[in-house]
Structures are given as C-alpha cells and as structure tokens.
Amino acid sequence: MARKLPPFAALRAFEALARRRTLQDAADELLISSSAVSHQVKSLETFLSAKLVTRTASGLILTPIGRKFVDGLGDALDRIEAATLAVLSTRQHGVLKIHLFQSLAQSWLIPQLADFMSTNPDISIRTHTMQDDVDLSGTDIDLAIAFFDGKPDNPNATEKLIDEKIFPVCSPKFIETHGAITSPTDILRHKLIACSYTPDEWRIWLEAVGVDASNIGPPQLMFDKRSHVLQAADEGLGIAMERTPFSSVMIKRGQLIPAVDIRIATGAGYYLVAPPRSLVLTHVKQFRAWLRTICADEGAVSPK
Template identity: 35%
Template structure:
C-alpha cells in the first residue's frame, strides 16, 4: 500500500501558521504574501478533507483536528531543521575558526556576532584572541583579524577600517570645576591614560595637533591593555586616546565623549586575513562578506 504523504509545501505553511498562530506571522517567516499562505492552507484542507483552522473576525484558531495534526507534525519539522543544520555544519568542514586581537574582539566583534549567528545559525563561529601573527600553515584557523600595514606575504588581506585615534573621556570631565577640558592646552590639567601596547598614541596625536611638548605630561597612568584603559576613561580616571572605530557603542551611548575635535589617522589598519586557496569555503565567504558589510557602517 502506497504511503499517504500530503503536498509538502502546504504542509510546511501549515506548520508555520499553526506554530505562530497567525497567517500574517506565517507569511512573514516564509517570506510570502498572506494570500499565498491562505491558498496553501486551503490546498491542504482540500487534500485532507479536514478543516484545520477556524477563520474568525479577530483572527484564526486551530480546530480540534488541526491542533492534533500540529502536535504530530510540529516535532517532525523541528527534527528536520536540526538534522539539516547538523548536516550543513559537518559538510562545511566544522566550525569557522576566527582569531582576533582581544580589544577588537571585545569592543567591536562580540557586539555584532549575535546578529551573524541569527542570520547564519548553521555556521558555528569559534573565536579566539591572540596578538601573535597568524600562520595558516600551522595554526588551526580559517580567518584572522590583525592590525598592521597590510604587508603579510602569502595571504589574502581585506582592509576593514583605518586606525583613527582621538582623546576620549567621561562626560563628567568636560566641565569639572577649575579644570575644564575644551582645548588641547587643557590636557595639562588632566591625567593621561595609556595602554602599554599603544604607548605611542598620545605622543603621535599631540605631535599631529602641534602640541608635542604635552607628551612630557607629569600625570600619567599606564594599563596593561586598551580595554582597561578605556574602562578607566569611562570611570573618570583621566583622558585616554581612543580608537574611534572600536568605541562606537560607548560614544553612541554617551559613556565616553570626544572632548577635542581632531581625529588622527595613524597609517595602520585592521585587516581580515585568510589563506591563499583556489576556492573559498562557503562559511569563510559568508563571514567575510558579512564582516565587510558591517565595517562599512562603522563610525568614521
């Protein structure tokens, strides 16, 4: 005896509408019109010779038969989705392994990864942090985000964004009694915050704005990382030199402000590196295209 299988597209539409409780929401999830959803449900009801929904003035509701049918096929569709995602992950060579600098990962990439995972749930991103140069011949990596001049031999490099620096501080420092911060010369009254790995930023910026002598500032505080330096600025300990494009969240929220108008480009940039291969794996291509699109919208 032949197995009775209803037309699968109407069945898929029924599962979405029954789960979401709305023709409109089902249409949105499936990216079709509400009238198309209604036609598919009618096709399924005609095939089964069973009424699956009550059409009411305030919306729809499952009939008793429809509810029983949904309870049977809903888990089946969930298993199909899970099995498909597992198969895609395995067939595409496992997780996507990405390495980035800690500051870039914490202040920029981590805030955007949830959106990527929502858009591409089948790609499992494994993120690690390190400042050592990536060696694709020995490191278990698909992609690396590094900082420099783009001169890495034997790899493909996509520029992400330039290194743009400017002083940043808590808004509470702007009008501190007796110690305002409104021009470069006012910096002599404020503590300068430094990151150990970017100790030349203050001298570079001060030279660019014509005040190199202020680099000999007597009141300094040095931190072991840029992340700690930025947090110290948020907490009002002094004025830091900020990588503007890594601080868009703090600047948009107002926890940090740029007290002085000059942004200086240092000539270096963040790059996305990948090994030279004949073909780019799909997971790499998808992440690369998404990352480049994200950087186009990053604060200039």
C-alpha cells in the same frame, strides 16, 4: 599513465619543516616525533634524488631546489585543503574560527556579534586571541583580523577593513564634572590614560594637532590592554587615547565621547587575513560580508 608522486606523509613533513624551520616545531604541528619528520624528509630526498634541506651552524635551511619545490608544494596543499573543507562544509554546520587581539574581541567584535548571529543562526564562532604571528598555514583557523603597521607583509591579507586613527575620548560624566574641553591644549589639564604597548601615543597626537608636547611626562594611568584603557575612561578616571576601532561601540552607546574630535591617521590598519582554503567556505563568505558592513561604519571600506 600513473602519476609520479612521492608519499603524501613525506610531502606534509617537508612542507611543515620548510614553514616552521625546526624539526621540533614541525613535529609538534604534525603530532609526530622529530625523528619521524627527519625520516620522512630524507625519504622524499631519496625519491627526488635531490638535497632539499641542509644543516648549518644557525640551523636547518632549504637548498635552492628545496625552496623551488616548496613554493609549488604549499599551493598544492592549500588547494587540496580547500577542496576538502568545501566538501566538509556541505555536510556539517559551519564553525568559524577567528584569530584577533583579545582587546579587539572584547571591545569591538563581541558587542556586535548578536547582529551576525541573528541572521546566521547555524554558524558557530570560535575565537583565538593568543598574541602570536598571524600564520594560518597548518592550522584550522579560518581567518584573522590582523593589525599591520603599514603595508601588510602577509600574502593572505586579502583586504583592509579599518584605517587606524587616534583621538582622545572620555566619559560624558567626566565632562560634566571637569567642564568642557574646547581645544587640544585643554587636554593637558587632565589625567591622561594610555596603553603600555604604545606609550608615545599622547605625544604623537598632541604634536599632530599643534600642541607642544616636549615637556609632557608619562601618562598617570597606563594599562597593558586597550580594553582596560577604555574601561578606565568609562569609569571617569581621565581621558584615554582611542585607536580605531576599539571605542567605536562605546561611542555609539554613549558611554564615551570624543574629548576633542580631531582624528589623526597613523598609517596602520586592520586587515582580513584568510588563506585561499577559507575563502571558498560558505560560512567564511557570510562572515566576510557582515564584517565589511560593520567596518564601513569605521570609514575604511564600503559594503559590497
């Protein structure tokens, strides 16, 4: 008996529209016109004899039937994509595409990549560091190292890699020049460096270690990238606030040291985000195993 299936182009158009929420965004993903997306969705509704999408004042929304249909459709397309990529991966060298913060790539991942490349010479790395939401559906990105403030709301967050902890760091030369820091209170005698994305981090850390921070002003040096915060500390410009794991490599190399080694967990952390289609690929498995090993040094996971 022949399968009763609608045209595949119509399925792709509807699934992209359900995910992206606007005709134009779905069209941009599929590299077709918005009118073509609308036509494909209407043809699917005709095939099913059911209304899948309705237009409201706030835009397009799925009908109850549309929501039920897309739940199963997304899983089916993921399985088709996984099977396709599994075949392709046996016929070409692995190209691993990773999404992560620019500063995390610069300060933490890139300095350690030589170790991975030495044991996996046939795998090529491509990084994507755009500041956008981690949604790997409909893209060719294999995985992401993503930050979540609390429990992840992403179903593809497969495992926690690193628990975020904050603590002050400075260069050894800074200590030589300004003298030893023997208590958290001593911190207030020096120039503080912070990131503009987390402007309250110094107050949070000081209060957590029992120092009254009610009168503390904004840090004298503020940068919009964590890598620049740590670079300023490396240059001896002051004391920076580390958020694990950004300074891990610099600490291992002796460029930075904890000014006061009291590490406060924020409750946030970094997770591996990977759709089912990626987890079956050999080069993803190899990178995942290596990632667990280097993250074990951060105290959140153990090698498996």
